Amino acid sequence: MTDWSQLSHAYGSAEDIPALLGRIASEPNSERWSDLWSALCHQGSVYSASFAALPWLADVAGSDDREQAVSALSLAGAILTGSDQPHEAGDVRAQHVAEIETLLALVNQQRRTASDHTEYAYLLEAMLSFEGVVSWSEDLVWGLVNEEYEVSCPSCRANLFVVIGERGFFSTSGDYALSEDDVETTPLRPVNPADMDGIGRRLHDMTLTDGHPEVANAMTYIFGDATCPDCETGFSVAGGQANADWSATH
DSSP states (O other): OOOOOOEEEEEEEOTHHHHHHHHHHHOOHHHHHHHHHHHHEETTTEOOOHHHHHHHHHHHHHHHHHHHHHHHHHHHHHHHSSSSOGGGGHHHHHHHHHHHHHHHHHHHHHHHHHHHHHHHHHHHHHHHHHOOOOOOOOHHHHHHSSSEEEEEOOOOEEEEEEEEEETTTEEEEEEEOOOOSOOOHHHHHHHHGGGOOHHHHHHHHHHHHHOOOHHHHHHHHHHSSSEEEOOEEEETTTTTTTSTTHHOOO
């Protein structure tokens, strides 16, 4: 039996969490889920109560209510990805191995039947988190959902936007979204799917199998190359992310 009063969340004692979980279970809505996110995964920070909630989240993730199941999977994935982990949490994955195995099986079920682009991207993020590939999963999904990455040129350190989606496939150092004038852009160079390997190839093939060809196409640009419009240095899009572990997978 969890003694929530001995645990903490973003706002102090976690003794209020059981009541919030009860309200979500009886009458779920987006506001209550938002309250739970704010308490357990506040701007990427997680707490002792966050990990204590994993068994409950695993139960909800098995719900027949898809919306609630996806909400639980997304929050659980974010908790395990949390960049600011409390030192007293210890080896969270070892302590919650059963819940993580359950969450991984459930997220793969939901992933294969997801039709919404955004939902699918967040399920990919959760899947990678449950698998332990947490170093860049959040950055990957940010770009898939927002259709852009903000990177620094590895040579001149210029701040760049790498755009992947309906607005095109290019890099620019100008604020293309707000500028009333044309900004200088350089086209991205996608990798040939046949030449992909590692996690890039796996994600590309998975998204095709799952019926999301637009995401698979985006993967060829994410694991492809860009050119800095300021100094004309070429670099890998994945490797250009702030997290060095991206480049290790490319």
